[in-house]
Amino acid sequence: MLQGTNLASRSGAGDDSRYIRPQNEQHFVGILSDALQKNGLPASATHAIMDTSRSGIFGLRSSWDDWCNINGAGFAIRPTSQTNNERLDAFVWVKHPGESDGPSDSAESEYDVFCGKEDAVKLSPGVGLWHQDYFEMLVRNADPSL
Template identity: 50%
Template sequence: QAIVDTGRNGVTGLRLEWNDWCNVNGAGFGPGGESDGTSDSSATRYDSSCGKADSFKPSPEAGAWNQAYFEMLLRNAVPSF
């Protein structure tokens, strides 16, 4: 399982202390939906964790936008959008 939390990474330098994470005033969404790694076992940057039975496939190289995964997250959101 994975949680993609982009709720506080769009605007940096707002927290007075590192552990001030709750509902940070002025926070904004940052980039999200990036792949953790490719499911293509022939790729140079292949990580075997991305090829396991419970991994989302196909997935692009790490850091690339993964539209299909993003759409799955929206479909499976609880509560739904």
């Protein structure tokens, strides 16, 4: 099985799809690519890459737009150009594993309300700082496992 089929097969009720029409990132790439081509861009210009550094577990977010240090997240497909999808050029880990999205303490100057939401890891450090507990969680919850 090529990498990519595992992620593609996860488009069910538990994949955060209840919030948006595209259902998941692979569906979004198809919708966006079709829209770009419909508006005049050639097919060769409508490819994408997908960040799988934190998408190993679906159904964790209270809302689709929750993004900060999501509790329960795990690494997904390792970086590769083997996507099994003609519109996806590569799976990549854009976000550095273990890097915090931001502090969960509202008294911090970099605080963003999304980092204090129910589905965000609490006791998170500032933006870009090393977050050992989060890194360990990403490793524990990796799918496929590391």
